[in-house]
Amino acid sequence: MNCLLLLQILLTTTVAVTRESVIDQIYETSTKWKKELLPTLFQRSWIVLSEFDYADPSRDILNVAYPSAIASYFVTLVPKNSRYVFKGTFAFGTGVYQINLIAYDEQGDVDPNIAPLFDHETADGTEVHMDVEATDAPKLVLQRFYVDPDIFSDQDLENMLFNVTLKSKLVDFKVPPLSKPLRTVLSNLLEGVISRAIAARAPVVTTNASIAFALPGDTSSLFPDISHVYLFAVIGPASLVTISGSFNITSTRPYFDFIVVNQNTTATDDALPFYEFIQSDGSYTISVASASYSGSVSNATIRWKTDNQFPLVLMRIITYDYNVVNYTGPLSPAQTQMLIPDIYPSAKFS
Numbered sequence: 372m373n374c375l376l377l378l379q380i381l382l383t384t385t386v387a388v389t390r391e392s393v394i395d396q397i398y399e400t401s402t403k404w405k406k407e408l409l410p411t412l413f414q415r416s417w418i419v420l421s422e423f424d425y426a427d428p429s430r431d432i433l434n435v436a437y438p439s440a441i442a443s444y445f446v447t448l449v450p451k452n453s454r455y456v457f458k459g460t461f462a463f464g465t466g467v468y469q470i471n472l473i474a475y476d477e478q479g480d481v482d483p484n485i486a487p488l489f490d491h492e493t494a495d496g497t498e499v500h501m502d503v504e505a506t507d508a509p510k511l512v513l514q515r516f517y518v519d520p521d522i523f524s525d526q527d528l529e530n531m532l533f534n535v536t537l538k539s540k541l542v543d544f545k546v547p548p549l550s551k552p553l554r555t556v557l558s559n560l561l562e563g564v565i566s567r568a569i570a571a572r573a574p575v576v577t578t579n580a581s582i583a584f585a586l587p588g589d590t591s592s593l594f595p596d597i598s599h600v601y602l603f604a605v606i607g608p609a610s611l612v613t614i615s616g617s618f619n620i621t622s623t624r625p626y627f628d629f630i631v632v633n634q635n636t637t638a639t640d641d642a643l644p645f646y647e648f649i650q651s652d653g654s655y656t657i658s659v660a661s662a663s664y665s666g667s668v669s670n671a672t673i674r675w676k677t678d679n680q681f682p683l684v685l686m687r688i689i690t691y692d693y694n695v696v697n698y699t700g701p702l703s704p705a706q707t708q709m710l711i712p713d714i715y716p717s718a719k720f721s
Contacts, residue, residue, distance in 0.1 A: 415549040416455075416535035417514070419446040420558050423630075424520065425642045433558040435566050439687055440628040440642035441468075443516045443528055447535060447546075449474075454504040455546065457512060459533035460497065461490035466519030468626035469689050472501055472533060473515075473596065477508045481597055489598065491622065491691060501533075515596065517626055517689065519646075525551070566636055576634065577681055581607035581720035584686060586700035586707045600695055602686040602707065602716070606631075606675075609720035611666065612659040612684060616716040618645065619653045624714070626689040631659050633679040640682070641673035659684050686716055 423438035424430040431438070438444070449455045461470050472488040475481060488499050503510055516528055535546040549557070582605035606612055618627055630642035648671035649655045658668035662677045675682040690696060698710060708715040 414546070416447040416546045417445045417532050417548040418448065418554060418557065419561070420444065420554050421446075423639045423642060425644065425647075426520070428639075428641060431639070432555060433562050434638045435562060436637050437630065437632045437685060438639050439517070440630060440644040441517060441520055443518075445514045445516075445528075445532060447512045447514075449503050449505045449510040449512060451505050451507070451509045454502070454538040455512070456500055456502050456536045456538055457514075457533040458498060458500040458536070459531070460499070461488075461493050461495075462518070462523075462527075462531055463490065463495045466522035468517040468519075469515070469598070470517070470531070471515050471596070471598070473513050474501065474503050475511045475513070477510070481595065482510060487597065491625075519644075566638070576605050576683065578605060579607055581605060581609045581612075581718075583704035583718045584684075584707060584716050585704045586698065586702040586710065588699075588701040598689055598691060598696060600688040600690055600711075602688070604684040604686075604718050606659070606682045606684060607720070610661045610664045611668070611721045613656065613669065613719040613721070614659065614684070614716050615654070615656045615719075616714065617653045618649065618655065618714050620645070620649075623692055624688065624690045626687075627714075628687050629657055629659070629673065630685050630687070631673050631675045631679075632683050632685060633676070634681045634683055635679075640675045640679055643671055643673055647671060684718070688714070 419433065420443060421433040421435065421438055422431065422443040423434060423440065425440040447455070447457075457472060467490070470490045473481060474485040474487070481487065482503075485501060485503055488501055493499055501512070503512055514533060516523075516531070518528075529548075529551060532548055535548075537544040537546050548554075584602040584604045587601065587603050604612065604614075614629065618624070620626075626645065628642060628644045630639045632639050643657065645655070648657050648669075656669045656671070658672040660666075660668055660672055660674050662674050664674070695711060700707075702710065
């Protein structure tokens with residue numbers, strides 16, 4: 372869900388608007404930066420990064436479109452009339468919950484002609500590749516990392532990025548990744564432009580009622596991750612939400628988290644991955660509270676910021692149960708509970 376609208380805006384700005392005009396908006400006072408960054412969208416791979424650091428939210432990068440608690444999203448733009456081949460191996464072991472590679476068309480839908488790559492479908496150490504040809508329109512490729520940041524460093528992620536090659540009739544060219552410093556600068560400076568564009572088109576739930584977790588509507592054209600389920604709870608007038616449930620972590624359901632988000636900016640205010648609050652028997656309780664709430668809360672607590680007028684709580688579930696993943700909402704809370712009765716979270720508002 373994270374980075375979904377981000378990618379649509381990024382693609383729109385690089386296709387519908389001249390590159391110079393976009394860069395001018397960002398670097399209007401810096402001729403040096405404009406000269407250095409004008410060609411980078413089309414001459415480098417992995418040009419943008421979006422991630423949220425739940426341990427230190429002030430270190431977030433491009434915090435838009437509801438980034439997850441531990442995910443890092445790297446983006447490569449495949450220009451029109453070009454063919455890129457992505458090659459690499461997936462990491463396995465402790466702290467790896469999912470790594471994948473998915474290609475999208477310019478409308479934000481999964482390209483049905485390009486098979487996505489998932490770590491759970493690949494043998495350890497086996498090199499895999501994705502061939503992406505953009506003929507009439509550009510495409511976007513996302514490499515997503517859901518890994519424990521206490522185990523994997525930023526440099527580890529850099530080292531795990533797939534190699535990208537531009538294929539041509541005469542010779543092949545390596546498309547090197549944008550350097551980490553430039554990627555970070557570009558991503559952070561794009562945040563204002565992208566955030567405003569997303570805010571102008573993203574729906575906002577302004578009901579005065581608190582609503583329990585439910586499956587939202589169709590996420591096509593929003594760069595969906597086809598192995599994720601997203602449940603939304605509307606906080607409404609409450610200042611505290613106490614969430615409890617049970618979740619058995621398996622190879623089919625390897626990860627979940629809770630995040631509290633700002634609908635006006637699509638930023639994540641706070642988040643926790645499951646391993647920070649789940650008990651040995653699979654049970655859990657987590658509190659979601661306002662910044663000013665001073666009452667009793669659970670040991671695991673996330674808070675929304677004081678300027679967040681319409682907060683939502685999201686539960687993200689990685690699952691390879693495609694009967695659930697492919698189910699199209701919107702569903703009511705009761706219908707959602709019937710769909711996933713064993714892992715449906717209870718929400719108490721106060």
